[in-house]
Amino acid sequence: MTRIMIITGGTLGDWALDEIREDDILVGSDRGALYLIQHGFQPHISMGDFDSVTSEELSLIRASSQAFIDCDPIYKDLTDTEMAFNWALEQRPSQILLVGALGTRFDHSLANVHLLRKGMAQGVPCAIMDANNLIMVIDQSTHVRRGPYTHISLLPLSLEVKGITLHGFQYPLHQATLEIGMSLGISNILLESEGLIELSSGLLLVIQSKD
Template identity: 55%
Template structure:
């Protein structure tokens, strides 16, 4: 699976917007309810993984018929969320990129835990993003170039470490030069790219880059 892109569909907010994200060569994982979402939309996951406590027995039988492989675990005797189980499996495949879909939802604890998975991806030098209908979330340690596009109107920056230093923004409505962001500050919220591309550079720390649309 070296150099393949892996998409993980998990049990948060999902909708018709998510299906066009799948490309022909992607390896597709469904985590718990995310697997049922895929098969109910005629998408055959390469792997369904989780404790499947959010599906009925009939839905589970359908999953076993429609997925290439199913890996079920005990809902009590496990240390990780279903999303992290899928994420750890994906990381072990040394992929080119991982995209988490449905990783944000009504359970804020799960949403925040999934954001924290981006830090693990940085530690292993694997590009990972979280995508939903209104947002794309990434973490950077050095530089990121963003193209001006109608898809995302806003770009927000939030520190994932205690502070992020040496922040330079070019091509944005509100530029920054050698700035520092600390946890608890909202200085980086709702910027806008006004040039053809926006450049973000940092010197130290982990910076969340959140592209959003209303």
């Protein structure tokens, strides 16, 4: 199974279009579906309550998508992004990439970051990307590549993360514990093209970023 790319209604730009691969399954979540269509891409499926588009735009989304699922904007329990994410998990892809998942609504942004934990629990590698950040959650030792990112930050997603040891970083840690509220893991730098993060327990947010 190939990668599923979910385009949702947060901050988007040309960087998002550049990330699309030819074999990606494209999921348009609410206004993210319109963004895809306006830039010449046909969503494999579009879903959401579509309360952020006009009736004309909704007709365009419905006509331009291979599959279409809508729901009542009031009587629903999930955000549009979580609906799309749950659908993506059911397909058992090799990876899920969320774009447009960060924006001006911090509540939605934080909820979307929490979705990464759900993906990890089901054994599906997941990440969130925007113009300046690549975000993932890990619960075991993981190699990270520098790519275009200048900084890498580590923040606990569980109350604490134990046994953190860093290899190939400017600021090393050895068997360290990070607790919620600690900034010790902020703004580290990879010395080589690849580094290793070891941990023994807990959930760790890994945020690669550039200014």
